Amino acid sequence: MLSEYLVAWLCLAYFVALAPFAPGFASLDNLRTILAYLLPILVVSVGLTLVLILGGIDLSVTSMIALASVVGGKIMSGEEGWLAGHALAVPVGIVAMLGTGVLLGAVNGLAVTVGRIPAFIATLTTMMFVSGLAIWVTLSRKIGGLPDGFLVLGQRLWVAVGIAGGAAWVAHAGLSRTLYGKWLYAIGHNVRAARVSGVPVGWVTFGTYVVSGGFAGLAAILFTAVLETGNPEMARDNLLDVVGAVVIGGTSLYGGKGTIVGTVFGVLFLALVDNSLNLLGLSFYSIMMVKGGVILAAALVDTTRNRWRGGAR
Amino acid sequence: MTPALRFRGITKSFFGVKVLQEVSFVVPGGQTVGIVGENGAGKSTLMNILGGNLQPDDGEMEFDGQRYAPASPGDARRAGIAFVHQELNLFGNLAIAENLFLGGFPWRARWLPWIHRRRIHERARQWLAEVNLPHAPDTLVERLSAGERQLVEIAKALAGDARLIILDEPTTSLTAVEAERLFAILGRLRQRGISLIYISHSLGDVLRLCDQVVVLRDGAVVAQAPARELTVERIVAWMVGREISQLFPPRTGQPTDRVLLDVAGVTQPGVVKRVSFQLRAGEILGLSGLMGAGRSELARILFGLDPCAAGDVRLGGESLRGQPPRERIRRGLALVTEDRRWDGLCAEATIGDNLTLVALPNLTRSPLAWVDRAAAGQAVQRIREAVRLTPAARDEQPVKTLSGGNQQKVVLAKWLLNEPQVFILDEPTRGIDVGARYEIYRLIQELAARGAGVLMISSEIEELIGLCDRILVMRRGEIRDCIEPAAFDRERILRAALHEEVGV
């Protein structure tokens, strides 16, 4: 686990170090590209951060994005949507996408709290089921022809920045300033002590999975708007990137530890690495190898720093 | 006679704070040395250095005439030093026998790393018999109660064939009877010539058991003397640096007639049977019993953590039937659990967060349940002073860095903040030094004086006699006796807890 500020410094150091070598890395255009790429990922990661702080895990977030994207497409698409061309298509579609996430989050929440199924396996099965469902309902076809009113969310960068930033801020405030946040950390630290202290463990757990689903729904809106498609494969291979970004941002997989600020920088760090390696024109496989090395180096910096600190007192 | 163990100038700091300063003393071979000191005096830290868990910043040790510098607990074990830790160090997912031999399993053959099961079971059986624990060696430790685990921990130290055994507060989960049994075991060990280091806050026990007593204060040795020359009062004076005239504060209030908690026929098959009693405002009601008598279970049932098949619990006249703990807390019930590490604290969380956890709903501003940081900060300050938590610790420090006694204060304090009417305290002074103990007694009495009712579960009969207005005795899930102050008597309580029926 890295500390959140260290990740922030690493981002900066990495940026400064690579800027002279990667052509166009520091250009405004490129920064916009990076931002557009990371915003939807940031939104899912924020939701996942909450779940990890709770001491759970949600592997189904990326599949929820796929299904929500399909649902949005099925409703809004001008070609085949149920509300094609209708004035209410966009608002209904957005609500339905969020609703899809919330509903699936509720299913996860129920499985974990009422069914007492370990979160990993509960959400792994929902992941398989939901992504299978998304592909089945569309019979693998992508849904295009989304209304312009919706696509604005993806085309205007500041709108997406506003949405993602707002979501992150709400999560940050909720986590650091509200009763819910305090309860969340308490459960993550020690469920039994939390229960004895009167924390409604079941409700908070359930609620957190619902919130995580909601954030996945929101991320689906951004993904769908950016890629202009209702896509049953949306974000399919992003799961490890998302979990990895959250963990690199300092959130513990064992619960009780983590911040939204850390997650923001974790996501940013991975995006910077990805982008810079592309700009350097490395081959496909070299990029993967270097990326692994950079992640490891970042973790090494963190531990040696801690050790140095502990030793020097 | 060569000294068995010598500490020379041991010094240790955590994050710039010196917790041990130039500690030097000798543990003569075959003798029992008691180490006493307030919470946080550095006793456990010193033992952790001896046991190879921590490395000293400075100083050295000598064991059996040779330089001794363990780099790991394994080194210490190989050198012949066993360690019964203050906090239990057992593995619930392993069998008792496996816990006993985890560091060095006997092999079936020299060249084959294959556990000799029969042998470890035999030997485990032998050591379990020694500590009087009637369980099969392949019982999983998670199925044992806290007290039983403590006995396993002791059996583990015995099983290591050590020449020096460190016991860091071994009696905290034991009742009087088991403690006596432990003392008998320790007596046998001494006869075999094994040196012992015994740490306890029960100074009477220390004086009874030990040949020498070392007193630590703020990480420095302030006195070392043969036990027979000492009295509890002198030790206390050294420990706290001032005289303490009495162990129990004087009573200020009196129980009233108003019934706060009315327990009527509470029954849960296999756990408790027809438990009935009433707790009045201003009353401190003791609950005594042997290990495993069902007192903790009763507390959990009263608090709504465990199911209750029949009977009713009324708080201030209203039934609590079917209410979750949260609702009971809201109505003024508090439970200090006996195991602070598992049920009491979020060890990794900060002191501040632990302190405010229970009272948080009252420290928020609706409708978003926004935490009022200023109010929370004030509440923390107030309550820290009320329980006299060590001022050295910052609010943002994780609770796990506190000494055991201070941790227990945090557990108590978090409930105080909520100002409940009825306190259920399950072993509230476990592992707490005399000074802090006095303060906790004072706190309990203040609560009663302000009109709260206190149900105090304790395994220390003296404590109950010194503090309570009435004492209930529990045996095998039932209340067997109810003793009024006039009849307070160690013998009678023990008898009721053991077997003889005494008229209720």
Place this chain on the structure above:
Amino acid sequence: MTAPVGRSLGLLLLNQASLVLFAGVVLTFGLMSPAFLQPANASNILIQPASTGILAVGMTFVLLTAGVDLSVGAIMFVAAAVGGKLILGGWPFGGVLAVMILIGVLYGAMNAWFITQFAILAFVVTLATRYFGRGLGLRITETRAMNLPESFYELGAARVLGVPLPILVFALIVVVAHVVLTRTPFGRQVYAVGADVEAARKAGVRTRAVLFAVYVICGFCAAAAGMVALSQAPAVSPTFGNNREFMAIAAAVLGGTSLFGGRGAVFPGTVLGAVLIQTIENGLTILNVNSYLYPLITSGVIFIAVLLDATRCRVLAHVNRRKIFVETGS
């Protein structure tokens, strides 16, 4: 006196819930298609999960210490890529085998070194080495599919004493792993480290060595799984081993291994988990179910399995609760 008998029968069934469910799945498929119950298919059901199963055995060791290894799929890939190159280069089979196993062990040791020496979270280390390994594998194969010669195929179809080789390798690894976990000091220490590292250290366990060993074992198993996978489909494609870590973790967790360490078993747990997943796929193909329904049905059955298991644990915990006194007939 029938009530206690019925009760104990019920308990027996509950205790074996995963077996009962497995039997239920087999029976359902069997009723729906006679081809499913033929003896030859039983061997299919055991051969097909062999490579995932071996992977899951290694993963079980790691999970038992509350760690995780996300790089197993990458290890499989690197080992298979190098092995494939050597085979095509005309190396003798034994040599290739040794090199592949060595790669697995070294890779595991690399993971272990970072995890134990620098105290970096296993998740981060193995995520990084996962990227690294996939990149390396692609580099070695030049992102091309590599088709291996006949000899490999023959290996997969070979039989020893009438038992197909993949099953034999799988069984061997399971037996050794089971014995190591239940009967050796190391195995029991793995459980202790998983339950509480700090306490294990205090109890004199060389925790670093134990942690190091589990990742090496996991690497070894990954390489072995790569071997078995090659003997099944004698080709190394750029997706070889991709995302297999999830299947391995799922098999282990389905078999009752906790991700928080200290709980679980290779046998029957992990084995049953791996076989169950494969049995479902096998049955679905035999019934010629619409391809789109595969993930839906598979995940549904897994969900029911874990739900049953969770219920079982709860009921058993209730039944085994401590009794302070014995209820005499009222």
Place this chain on the structure above:
Amino acid sequence: GPSADPGPTRSGAASRPLTVGVNFETLQTEYWVAGFEAIKTELKARDIRVLESVADGDANRQLQQVRTFITRRVDGIILVPKDAKTCIPAIKAANEAGIPIVLFNRPAAAAEGVRSVAVVADNRKLTRETVAFMVEQARQTGRKHKAMVVVGDLGDINAIGRKDGFYDAVQGQEAVVEVVAEVPSEWNQEKARAGVVNALQAHPDISFIFSSSDFLFPSIVAALKSANRYHKIGAPGHVILGGFDGDATAYQMLVEGYLDATGVQDVYFEAEQCVQALLDQLAGKEVPPVILDPGFVIHQGNLEEKKARMWGAHVARR
């Protein structure tokens, strides 16, 4: 714009060498690798600098990578889109920057105001022709055949095209082939092998197999061998085999006489057309929005005649 410098490479008197970004969605199968190599070779042969990136199946990453090309001011982009629709924002971005973009092997969906050129093979049609040839072979045996189709990743548009093409061809041919097994492979060789083994278990008399990609043949052959069903064409018990792509494995099987037919996409043709279309656009020439690679079915009957255009034959020889 960059088109101010028309066709400089051919003359070799370029003031500035051209740079082209090549982005592939995946390199999962031999076909993509061959395409990637062919395009790069083609570009290098014309002294054009190549920037490459691979999106590894992630549409969002692909969009970022195309934008990265634009940031680096490439003169043209060759793209294998993730699918027909998610690539539209990438094409728009290229359009806005005035950079010509050519799609390799996968078309983009029609969308208003979006300009691109696609060089494609019609997967569905070519599969239909391949399978129709197989059905014809089956008919000549004079008996009824049970058939299995190994389908690809259900998320892949080409996999779906081939699946549909297969069913197009067998429709109405129930007297000759009856489809009894549809095996999902997720483009995974191990899965494919397990699936084929299981299907052969359920229907030991399957004698007609179509594989949605040639790269799955090693798995299918292994499964057939373990059931002792792998025999040459003409031998008793031969299973009629067909595939798609035309890779080296398929070529080998054709030469050895095991494979009945495979639908070949002409990688070299497509690569050359891509580069040409790009250069034509830079030179300001009109280029049709779709350039069709007709592809062809290769079988024992036309092997000698067609193998020169089968990319797998070249790869195999190398």
